[in-house]
Amino acid sequence: MIEQVYEKIYRCEIPLPENPLKVLNSYIIKGKDKAVIIDTGFNSNKCKEAFYHNLNRLDIDIRKTEVIVTHLHADHSGLAHELYRQGAKVFMSKGDGNTTKKMKEEKYWIEIGLQLKSFGLKVGEDFFDTHPGKIYAPSEEFDFTPLKEGSTVVVDEYRFQVISVPGHTPDMINLYEPKHEVYFSADHVLDPITPNIAFWGFEYPLILNQYFQSLKKIYSLKIKLMLPSHRKLIMDHKKRIDELLVHHQHRLQEIETILAQNKGDMTVEGVAKEMEWKILAKDWDAFPPPQKSFAVAEAMSHLEYLAHKERVHMSEKNGLVYFRIMEY
Ligand SMILES: [Zn+2]
Incomplete structure (x- = not known):
């Protein structure tokens, strides 16, 4: 068309x-x-x-x-x-x-x-x-x-x-x-x-x-x-940009809540699994591999941001990256 x-x-x-x-x-x-x-x-x-x-x-x-x-x-x-x-x-x-x-x-x-x-x-x-x-x-x-x-x-x-x-x-x-x-x-x-x-x-x-x-x-x-x-x-465009900025603030809050509820260390996938995704799949395991990688990469960009803001703590053990909420 x-x-x-x-x-x-x-x-x-x-x-x-x-x-x-x-x-x-x-x-x-x-x-x-x-x-x-x-x-x-x-x-x-x-x-x-x-x-x-x-x-x-x-x-x-x-x-x-x-x-x-x-x-x-x-x-x-x-x-x-x-x-x-x-x-x-x-x-x-x-x-x-x-x-x-x-x-x-x-x-x-x-x-x-x-x-x-x-x-x-x-x-x-x-x-x-x-x-x-x-x-x-x-x-x-x-x-x-x-x-x-x-x-x-x-x-x-x-x-x-x-x-x-x-x-x-x-x-x-x-x-x-x-x-x-x-x-x-x-x-x-x-x-x-x-x-x-x-x-x-x-x-x-x-x-x-x-x-x-x-x-x-x-x-x-x-x-x-x-x-x-x-x-x-x-x-x-201003209205849409405002909406996008709010969307990411909600995403950041969502991730903080997930980590706060978990209390301990979580992998990026562990966090991504708990996040809400607009995708037609019955659960995380049913995500097609490309969608899984996009979701995990999106979770990580937000986690990295939160770590920089000292809202979450990032660590590495045995080749795995872990995050936990700052208070714990
Ligand atoms: Zn693109």
């Missing part, structure tokens, strides 16, 4: 089958001599078909396009190599772009597996076999031009500023057109779902705090149309 959302700007749906996100909003800005495309869909036949169908409908030549990948997640980056091969120019942030390259190596997944084990998860041989980051990522290398805070993307009368918004991933970017007050929020601000804020390793410290800062950074911008990568368009 294609919907015009602003002058020369189209929201193009890319279905994400068997994924709770359901659909990616890929955006196309159709200029006179070139088109700018924001995000691609998975590296899968279904997504590829939908992507090219949208291009044909809008009569766009892939060789005259600039593809901007907002962050490394496969539903955004999956077809980058394919489009690059067909002649598109690909743009991405340096940090997320380089991680995309690493994610093609087995070593990356071994390290993620070890980290998840230290959080208490059982990670068998086949744990990542259905992980979108592994099965739907770009299958070949591609060159990209790095974008960073302050870079501009020009198409006809539009001058988009690149805004760096670390949080959902360590180096995610958004695009802002101040004159038109149009903002592409990728997975930074979503409605009604909430962006997953995952722990990415201690080399990206306090990622939840970075996310809060990135929300506050864009709060006062003049935005009349916010275009997110999933679900519905956002007309009142």
Whole structure:
């Protein structure tokens, strides 16, 4: 489905089958001599078909396009190599772009597996076999031009500023057109779902705090149309940002309550099991492995934040990370 959302700007749906996100909003800005495309869909036949169908409908030549990948997640980056091969120019942030390259190596997944084990998860041989980051990522290398805070993307009368918004991933970017007050929020601000804020390793410290800062950074911008990568368009970004900040405060409180009730040491999985998740699974054991890893990584980003605030105590024993409430 294609919907015009602003002058020369189209929201193009890319279905994400068997994924709770359901659909990616890929955006196309159709200029006179070139088109700018924001995000691609998975590296899968279904997504590829939908992507090219949208291009044909809008009569766009892939060789005259600039593809901007907002962050490394496969539903955004999956077809980058394919489009690059067909002649598109690909743009991405340096940090997320380089991680995309690493994610093609087995070593990356071994390290993620070890980290998840230290959080208490059982990670068998086949744990990542259905992980979108592994099965739907770009299958070949591609060159990209790095974008960073302050870079501009020009198409006809539009001058988009690149805004760096670390949080959902360590180096995610958004695009802002101040004159038109149009903002592409990728997975930074979503409605009604909430962006997953995952722990990415201690080399990206306090990622939840970075996310809060990135929300506050864009709060006062003049935005009349916010275009997110999933679900519905956002007309009142301040209201939605307030809601997201409250959501995470509730999450932090929920975790503190779980640890206070337990009184002793808990693993990250132990905490995640007790948290509430909006997922259609009868219990924790029925969570599909990717959802389990997202949930544990989200619990960990909040636990790390609470440890920094000295609300909880973090320790390590026999390769496992433990948390307990400060009073005990
Ligand atoms: Zn994402």
